[in-house]
Amino acid sequence: MLKINNLHAGIDDNEILNGINLEVNAGEVHAIMGPNGSGKSTLAAVIAGKEEYEITEGSVVLDGEDLEDQAPEERAHKGIFLSFQYPVEIPGVSVTNFIRTAINETRKAKGLEDMPANQMLKLIREKAELLDIDRKFLSRSLNEGFSGGEKKRNEIFQLAMLEPKLAILDETDSGLDIDALRIVANGVNKLKSKDNAVIVITHYQRLLDYIVPDFVHVLHEGKIVKSGDKELAHELEDKGYDWIKNGATV
Amino acid sequence: MAYTEEELKKELETKEYEYGFYTDIESDTLPVGLNEDIVVAISKKKDEPSWMTEWRLEAFKVWKKMEEPEWANVTYQKPDFQAISYYSAPNSKPKYNSLDEVDPELLDTFKKLGISLDEQKKLAGVAVDIVMDSVSVATTFKKTLAEKGIIFCSISEAIKEHPELVKKYIGSVVPQKDNFYAALNSAVFSDGSFCYIPKGVRCPMELSTYFRINQAGTGQFERTLVIADKGSYVSYLEGCTAPSRDENQLHAAVVELIALDDAEIKYSTVQNWFPGDKDGKGGVFNFVTKRGICEKNAKISWTQVETGSAVTWKYPSCILKGDNSIGEFYSIAVTNNYQQADTGTKMVHLGKNTRSTIISKGISAGKSQNSYRGLVQVNSRAKNARNFSQCDSLLMGNECGAHTFPYIEAKNKTAQIEHEATTSKIGEDQIFYCNQRGIETEKAIALIVNGFSKEVLNKLPMEFAVEAQKLLEISLEGSVG
Ligand SMILES: Nc1ncnc2c1ncn2[C@@H]1O[C@H](COP(=O)(O)OP(=O)(O)O)[C@@H](O)[C@H]1O
């Protein structure tokens, strides 16, 4: 599904990603771990098409198609979803209105009519229930005054609504208490199928107890320095990132 | 809100626009220039009684001695008042024979606004081949109103048919000598509308759709007079979301609202005059005087969405004369390219326990300048007066400007005045976030702008609100590189 080949990317001559290789197939869950500043969020943003980053070498390929010249919204229409580490506020635009617009714009790009209002309402209700989201929450301004946990839960709500092919969760666990973490992870697991894939970016192995990865990759200084199965996450937890850092310099 | 946006859209799609009555104006034009003879000639052509002619002449005398004001934060080439023809019948003869002759860009905008073909023709000044049902609609409409004793007609008709009301109230809120443009308007006003709601009557419909077409042709010096008698209510909608490409460069309208004891007037405007092209050429100068007076327990709400005109100078105001009266001002002003807007309100608190609310949303894009200018005045007699003002500015890009000029004059110690102001910018992160959810940049901006303007949009009657939303979208098209 997703193939990243020797990806180098950065900002203003400052290289952040230094040759990343990663292949994600349908039905798989990949975890990307790594210390602060190792380039996890940058990798997510580059896959999603954020224009401020410049790709200097390599490619990002989705279903055999090089994404280089595609705008972020086109990538979204093709099924890439990024759950942001820091979701932005849009004052005056309700959670409902925002997701409705997102869904209808995506449908429009596929040549479909707007989703009928009753169908939309039904879908919203269903997904809100899945994530234990209160009705009142849906009429609040997007991310305005949301707690950290509410922001993350709202990201996953949007994920559930849009049902993407490839979901990238950037530190979705930060800011969530244990109950919320369970609800969110459970939501993600329910959405998983043999046709879609998930990339979970996290610092801690905690989330991976709930969303169990098939592969774990460790990112350090813009490079994947180690890959393995879920045991690698445990090992990291025990030994700390210094283990990797030291290993990488050897 | 009791209804969903979805329902609103549906409603608008299925709604057929009804056409109101159309005032017949003779099609000849007076020579350019302005002097007493011209003023008399205008009055004569309109077959006005002599008191009206005198009133116009008084205004002209005052105007001659006045200077065009320069205090607003706008710069423009002053019009040559002797080079304008003050009486012409606009749009009474079709300008084109078919829509094919009309500027395609204009038609494109009509399409985006979802305006019906027939209406497109009317607005663009194309001859309409089928006679629309206007006469019968107008008749039914007038009958419904007449049953309640409501008078709703052109001001010319009112001068003839209801002289006692016009005589009593015209100039009572905006006197002839009020300001340069008001004086000019008083001398030469072409036409406009008149509305009287009798005691205790709630006007059963928005006085709106019916005027939509007429509006396109009312000319440059419009005069509106709305009188809500004791305990009555009316919601009045003015303007047109369709871009009006009037050749008249100068527009100087006067609107006077009179809300007697316990009455309420809701006055909503959507203004979309030609703003000039991308290089700032052409465009309408819109210098309007709008003011209302509230007697005891009365309420006046002004809601406006201003997206058009090259230069806008407009301050819908409330004189809160009666005790416990309420004044409200909700405004969205959008400027793009080289547009300049200096707009705001005046709330004059004279009575006890008077309250006013000001919510102003300024959106600037391109190289435009957008200023809010507001005066809150509390007189010594106005015990316990309260005002809340909120002025928010949204900037797009680095070349536009937003300015806030709040003036407060409080002569009574019990006054409570609150003022809040914010300035924000549409950020790249917001846009990327929307993009990532499949929302393209133009749509993302529309969404952000609508969110920003929501408090004001919510004050508009529903069909206007949907149109206004679309209008905001169109006005800002192409404003992000
Ligand atoms: N927009 C940016 N401008 C400048 N530096 C950036 C930008 N984005 C990321 N970086 C730098 O790139 C490195 C990786 O950042 P990031 O991808 O956010 O790391 P992580 O998500 O792994 O904590 C950091 O050193 C960070 O400062």
Ligand SMILES: [Mg+2]
């Ligand atoms: Mg990060």
